[in-house]
Amino acid sequence: MAARFDHPTRGVVSCPAAPLIAELAREMGFQVCIDYLRPVTAGDSVAHTMSYLDHDGRPVGLGVAIGITDESGGVLVHELIERWSSVVRTRRVLVAASDSTIGGGEAVAAVAARALEYVQRGDTVLVIGPAWSAEAVASCAGQAAVRVIAPDQTFPVEGIDPDRVSYVVAPEAPVEDAAEVVKVLRHRFPRLRGPHPRGFGYAASDRREALWSVAAAADVLLVCGPEGERAGEELIGWARGRSCPSHRVGKLADLRLEWLAGAATVGLAVAGPAGTSVAEEVMTVVSGLGPLAVMRRRVVTEPYRQVRTTRNGSGTVVFHDTALHAALARDTSAALCVTESAGG
Secondary structure (H helix, E strand, C coil): CEEEEEECCCEEEECCCHHHHHHHHHHCCCCCCCEEECCCCCCCEEEEEEEEECCCCCEEEEEEEEECCCHHHHHHHHHHHHHHHCCCCCEEEEEECCCCCCCCHHHHHHHHHHHHHHHHCCCEEEEECCHHHHHHHHHHHCCCCEEEECCCCCCCCCCCCCCCEEEEECCCCCHHHHHHHHHHHHHHCCCCECCCHHHCCCHHHHHHHHHHHHHHHCCEEEEECCCCCHHHHHHHHHHHCCCCCEEEECCHHHCCHHHHCCCCEEEEEECCHHHHHHHHHHHHHHCCCCCEEEEEECCCCCCCCCEEEEECCCCCEEEEEHHHHHHHHHHCCCCCCEEECCCC
16 A cells, blocks of 8 residues: 555655555455555556645555456455545535533533532522533532433422522533523522523533534534544534534544545534544545645634723713724724613
8 A cells, every 4th residue: 555656757646545545455355554655667566546736736646556466456456546536626624623621620620619609508509411511510519409400301390499599501511502491490490590691611502503514514524533422422413403414433444435425525523532533534534535625613702801891970881892992983983882771
């Protein structure tokens, strides 16, 4: 298997897709070695190659050499190169970026600390979020007064003092899903208390929005991570909700030709730390199947730090956006403020 080979007119051709072709050849029963494929003069092997010029003029391709006496093997290798040559095209990979620390110990501990504050003032605390994430918070808090509320499950609310109940949002819960649960809870507990919206963790919402955006733009979505990885199932579920064909890639050999055929945009998502190396391998391989651009799409929700408030003489709260004021002054010599009644 050629890591690179000599072309008579193009020079040295690099083969980024060699690791994938090697894995597929091994699955076919071949013993494979990836190396520099040099011209053979003794005539004891035959090379099957394909090459093209990348966008920067570099020669890229595929190459396999097999013993000249292995006629049946030669046919299989030739067909393998032919089939993968058929998917060569200019394309882009669009990576759905996300915060890998969403459900990490620090995030869980921060929410658990808030839950303990509410417990100490005498409240029953409802932890809203996916069961695994909410249970991690409840376990960290270690209090009987902390209960798990999963958005996709029924939840008992009996035995809770309606005047002493609060909620927190688990780190891996999209805020929008938690908000729907809070609406339901407020009907049952009108005095329900919770964190200020500025204190919500938006990383899970941002991850989902980035995934949805990539799925909407992609012809196919590849979710990199081992089978059974909970995060991977979640990502695939989100993508299918956007009608995007989605496939799990647990190892390089899982990549299938038909997934890439005709795909001008390949979406890529990483299911946890274990999927990072697989994603890198996939990007490398796809770069050997036609001129490639790899783009990263990230959604970030953050506090609007440039807003300040003052109260004027009539008791009205005035919101000043200094950046917006400067832009308006440049463009229209106008200024803008948004007012809200102090009592409203």
